[in-house]
Every structure is written in structure tokens, then in C-alpha cells.
Amino acid sequence: MRQSPTPRLAAALFVGLLAAATGIGPVFAETPAKTLFSAERAPSAGGTQSLGFYSDGCIAGAAELPPDGPNWQVMRLSRNRRYGHPATVALIERLAGEAARRGIWPGLLVGDVSQPRGGPMASGHASHQVGLDFDLWLRPMPSPRLSVEQRETYPFRSVLKKGTFTVDDRIWNGHYLDLIRLAAEQPEVQRIFVNPGIKRKLCETAGRGRGWMAKVRPFYGHDEHFHVRLFCQPGSPGCKPQQAVGRGDGCDELDWWFNVALKPPPPGSKPPKPKPPLTLSGMPAACKAVLAAPARGSARPDAAPAGSSTGMEPAGAYASAFAPPAASVPVPTPRPAR
Template sequence: MTATGKTRTRTAAGALLVAAMMACTAAAAEPTAKQIFGSQHAAAALPSASYGFYSKGCLAGAAQLPADGPTWQAMRLSRDRRYGHPNTIDFLERLSREAAARGVWPGLLVGDISQARGGPMPSGHASHQIGLDADIWLQPMPARRLTPEAREDFPFRSVLKPGTFQVDDRVWTSNYRDLIRMAAEDPRVQRIFVHPGIKKKLCETTGRERAWLNKVRPYYGHHEHFHVRLFCQPGSPGCTEQRATGSGDGCGDLDWWFDVALQPPKPGGKPAKPKPPMMLADMPNACRQVANAPALFDGSGVVAASMAAPAGALGYAPEVRIPIPTNRPIR
């Protein structure tokens, strides 16, 4: 089967899956948002736009990062999370090229970006829903091209000393700092998440030019990769901005992370109550149309980067519909 046929078959299979979920019985549970968006494997044929917040939204007119570029390799291809706002894809490609050209990093290993139409994922992330988040592994790209199979099993590598919250100097070099700095200094970047131990290392090894550290925020995990988040992009009036990062380098606020947040929970504490699954009705209104829109192809079976229609033009009835529950009000 050709690549075009495989892509169209996978897209049709996603539509059939959602249809099957809806057709089981009248009393069957309504499919969750992660089931609806996780079953789709082609971008929505709508102008490129992000809707909602990073952890509750969707993505129209997505671009797909090629699995291979001269200075990047996409990882975990079976997850099919290489889609993003076209500016996100451009950011990743530019960062990889510039880092290689400056001798900072030979190439990026790129992890999850977003699903074909954004939305909540079946596993792994609460954010990454509107095509403006991307994970970059804290490992230089190997000289060899990894096979698709190898990319599934290629091990993560922490930059922390085993059993500690401190960066391992046997792994860490100034190149790690310089790569994160290059990403932070791109004006499209809103913030970057790293492990608190990495933030501490950056604070200790950065000289007088420290303004970029403001964008680098400590957070749980993120010791095997760093997470880049872009601002809402032009043409996305329905995108909800995250609060500003304020001022200063953020290096004086790390004690709480090490003394409180990263410590094990107290014995006998009550576990957090699980949140109910997100439903389509919980998402921005535009996400219903994003989920229903026909697939966007460029004529070769590859999902096209964006639409030529004016951004935000969502006023048409899709030619091909994926059954979406309508028995709940749209909030």
C-alpha cells in the first residue's frame, strides 16, 4: 500500500472508531475527549489556529514535523504526536539548524508535540493540547539515523545524579545550557519547563546576561527532556494566554522545590482525588468543529501545513463528518 493509502486508511479508521463508540447502545457512555481526539490521525482542514488553553483546547490546520531532518530526528513515532501549529514546527526546525551551525548541538531528538487535532492525549500529558508545546530530549542526536523501531526503544537519559536532585557533571556540559538559552531567547517562546535541579545548575553557571533565565521555570519531572511552550500565535484569537513569567531570573525561588515539593509525601496522607475525564462539552466551542472537520491533505497523502483561508474562518459545514456527541450542552 502507498503512503497515501496508509495515511487515508489510518484517518478513516479513526473516524470509524469514534463512530463505533457512538453506535454501541443508546445507554453507552459518551466517549471522552481523549478518545475522540486520540483516534484522529490527520490535521483538520481549517485555517491554522489554536483554541483554548494549553491543557484544555485543540488545534486546527496543524503542520507535521517530518520524522527526519538534517538536524533532527523525531522519536516514538508510533505515538503520532508530531503535529503542531506551523510556527511551532518552524521553531523546532530553526532551533535545530542554528544550534548545529553554532556548534552547540549536533541535532535535536524531538519528543511529543501534539496530536493531529490537538486535544487531550490518551496518556502522558495534561498539556500539549493546542500545538504550542514541544518536548526536546536532553540528549544530542546520534550521528546515525535511528530506525523507526529503534526510536521506540531508544532509552531516555536523565541528566541528574542517580538518586539525587543534582545535575550530573559527568553528563552535563555548557552545551546543554547554551541550547536551552537559544530556545529561551526566541521571542516566540513563552516559557521552558526543566527539573528544579537543572534550573539550579543554570542559575549557578550563567553569567551576567541572565534575562533569558526568566523563561526557564522549574517543574516536576523534566530531567530527561525540556519542555518548550510558545505564546499564542497570530491568527488564534481563541487561544488563551498563560500568565506572564514576571521579572527576575527566578533563581531565588528554588528552596521550596527542594525542601517541600520534591520531598516524599507524609505517611497517611490522602491521595489526590482523580479528576473526571474531559468531555468534548468541557472544551472550547470551536473544538467540536475541529473534531468534525475533514482531513487536510496536500495532494500527496501528507497532511498539509496550513490553509490559505483567513485565520479563524470556521463558518462552513464539513463535507465529511465524524460522529460527535451532541446530547450535552456546549459551554
């Protein structure tokens, strides 16, 4: 019986077919790294190591965040992006429990963490590559809890007034500030990204004792979720740290954001030239070994551990617009701007 190609073999076949069809060499036909890493369905065997930078790296031996916990639910399960450093998984679980204990929110909706072996994603992020980033949706977990199917379509919700960079007070309340503050006060957290409009709201309402605000950085988007980033963790000497945040509350940066960065470009200006997709040759050398390593609990590199979710279940279980093709050759798509 003829077997369908594994994800890694399918990616390799794509490279060969492209080179044969175009006559170009393998260096120029190298598959985008996002295709290779998004094809991996399970973490690599062995110890945990974050390798490289948050936007140029991978993770070996990633831990898996359970899709459901006492005070959290992972969203968009078909993306298969709920893996990270054990410290990341532990932080998510701790934040969810503490937010519920303090009466901030009954539960957290967890967005993307990282892929099973990290690396660039086919859509949605430039970072989240080394298992030290995760997104928390800016809406509490509803009751009753969401089913697997509902989590594929449950809508994002911005906390800004439509068409503005101003927080909508019909949505926002003090619990949003409390949750972001709780996350920022954790010692593992290096910084948090929020929309400039949210940062302005925090500057206006944080009150005294605002040292935690230094970690909360304004950035494009991030109006329906906030992004938490951990420091490089002990035991990962190949992890490249990010520059430290300043000592102030960061509120003095907002004039630049609203007066320069968020202004529409002048009429007739050319859009920025997109960067070429990251390839494996441009990533830390150790990431090649991460891709080649066997999956945890299996002698076959492309087999997921027994009983784990592969993200390639039959339609009706995890099927969605975000689900990777189960049997077709991966086709590169443009790197998202965000």
C-alpha cells in the same frame, strides 16, 4: 466487502455500547476527549487556529514536522504527535539548525509536539493540546542517525544522579545550558519547563546576562527532556494565553521546590484524587468543529492525506507499545498524572 470502522466511528460505537450496557444517558457516557483526538490521523483542512488553553484546547489546520531534517529526528513516530502551529514547526527547524551552526549539538531529538488536531493525549501530557508546545530530549542526536525502529526503543536518559535532584556532571556540560538558553532567547517562546534540579544547575552556572532565565520554570519531571512553550500566535483569537513570567531569574523560587514541593508526602496521607477525564463538552466549542472537519487534502473526514504517515503502518514499520490499536474500538485509560 465489509469495511472496518473508521476511528471516529469506532469511538462513537463505543459510546453507544457503553450507554446500552449500563443504562446511563449519553451525557454521562460521553467518550473522554483523549480517545476522540488520539483517533484522528491527519490535521483538519483549512487555516491554522490554536483554540483554547494549552491544557484544554485543540488546533485546526496544523502543520506537520517532517520526521527527519538536516539537524533533527522526531522520536517515537508511532505516537503520531509531530503536528503543531506553523510557528512551532518553524521554531523547531530553526533551533536545530542554529544549534548545529553554533556547535552546541549536531542535531536535536524531538519528542512530542501535538496530535494532528491537538486535544488531550491518551498518555504522557496534560498540555500539548493547541500546537504550541514541544519537547526536546536532553541528549544530542547520535551518529549514525537512528532508524525508524530504533526511535521507538531508544531510551530516555535523565541528566540527574539516580535517586536525587542533583544534575550528574558526568552527563551535563556547558552545551546543555547553551541549548536551553538558545531556546529561551527566541521571541516566540513564552516559557520553558525543566526539572528543579536543572533549574538549580542553571542558576549556579548561567553567569551574567541571565534575563532569559525568567522563562525557564522548574516543574516536576522534565529531567530527560525540556518542554518549550510558545506564546499564542497572531491569527488565533481563540487561543487563551498563559500568565506572563516574572522579571527576575526565578532562582528565588527554588527553596520552595526543594523544601516543600519535592518532599515525599507524610506516611499514611491519602493520594490526591485524580481528575475526571476531559470530555468534548468541557472543551472550547470550536473543538467540536475541528473534530468534525474533513482531513486536509481529502473529502473524507477520517482519511489521511495521500503519501502521509498515518501512524498505523504494518508491524515492523511503526509498531511499538505506544502505537494505537489499528482495528479495535478505542478504550479509555486513566489520565496520566504528569
